[in-house]
Amino acid sequence: MKKAFCVLPSFQNTSPRLRLVCRCQRWYSDDSKKDDTGASRDAARAQMDEAKRLAKESSKQKAPKFDDFGPIYRPTYVPDDPLTADPTKRAIKVLKHQGWELWDAIRGRSPGPGWREARIFPQFCDTLIIGGGIMGSVVAYYLKEKIPEALNIVVVEKDPTYQHAASTNSMGTIRVQFSQPENVKAALYGAEFLRTMKEKLNVYADEPDDVKFNPQGFLFLGTEADVPQMKINHEMQIECGAKVALMTPGRLAARYPWMNLEDIALASYGLEQEGWYDTWKLLYALKKKNLSMGIHYVDGEVIGFENDNQWGDFPEHYISGAGGQKFQRMVRAKVKTHNHGEQRIQFSQAVIAAGHEAAQICELLGIGKPQPGIRVIQCPIEKRKRYIYMFHCPEGPRLSFPILVDPNGLYVRREGINGMYMCSYTPRSNQQEPDPDDPNSGEEFFNNVLWPKLVYRAPVFSKLKLRGSWHTFYDYNYFDQTGIVGPHPYYFNISFACGFSGYGIQHAPAVGHALGELLYEMKYVDIDMTKFEFERFLQYDVVKEVVIV
Structure with missing residues (x-):
């Protein structure tokens, strides 16, 4: 039976x-x-x-820990529901692991410096991104979104606390008023990204923190000499889809009676998709999303590169006059981790999003050194210091105060509605540039340079009280003050996402989207950034913003 x-x-x-x-x-x-x-x-x-x-x-398979910023390595295995992990068992395992490490150290059997990185450091990747701020994190996000399952991305960040990063120390503004149509379209794309970021950056139905976007239009003031170009800019901005209005001195006087308009002939005011937001919360949401997608963050500094020891012929059709030259392809990067261990990582593509340190990365690649060929052209990026000041003026304008951009390079916005303001300054000449190595807080610079300009434009600010200041460093492009996007003409597998001279954060979503298209579809589809590629330096093609800070 x-x-x-x-x-x-x-x-x-x-x-x-x-x-x-x-x-x-x-x-x-x-x-x-x-x-x-x-x-x-x-x-x-x-x-x-x-x-x-x-x-x-x-x-035996263990789910990864989904904490805020987590360890520098993330396994590719993602569970269906990471919240079901037993926290008690997880805590016991961590304590047990740390206990064995302490026991080995007491007995003198510590593996020595670099053992942790050697165990968890990723040795290979498809795309290596140098710089883990907002620009690098957005680029990583869009690249991973193209091929979520197969693409392995590693982000190397020198400052994991972001204490000195421009991403977290800037004024966090976004505007759509530019003189180049590509910049206008990029800014519009960035504004749309902020509007939909809760859907894009949610992690297992957990929405990111609110970046507290404050809508407020930019008011660009222009002198009589700026009027023709401002009208040209306005027509182009309208064609690109921006909502901008021109204002005469009469309208300005009626709307802003506290403003001195003696030298002002015209103004341009943004009606939509301009304002400011919390850049730290945006970076926090981006990094958390990237970690959940399997993107690896490495705390370290790139100190060198290695080629594949193979020489190839430079294609004649790629760039004029380059035919017959020989080239090598960089395939490995040397990374110095924070405990002085040195590791190597092999990559197929690399993106330089290191801000003002991009020129140093180019030097490691041999770009800009005296030599025959196109590598002799330097990367025109240098570190420029920018002070940001917070001051209080109880008698100053409140909600009606725009993000004011003065023709002399001063820009100021309110912070809340209790009489607090933030301001900064973009010098019009190199003689007024702050010394980047000066450790002072910049109070003397404020008293001698900024305060007189503030009082001239708004006399009510004569009674302000300075509450604090800090500084940040911009990746200043001294060639034309416009960003560098796309591949290098010699190293085909190394691309740039830097050199925006102060407005890179608001362009980061568009740059990440464009690089994702270029690297994995071999062409620009939505936003054509060919004009911003490195090749323009070889041809001395200046792409400069006009009547725009």
């Missing part, structure tokens, strides 16, 4: 591993037991042993 195999009612709701074990644990008839060879029974036992072995191996 055959014994029936009983299936529990909840069998279909069990895990696949349990169903596999149950299928192998079958009851066989008495006839099968009388089989002299015992082949059926042996086969069933073999299947059952194999199923148990697979179940045991599957149970």
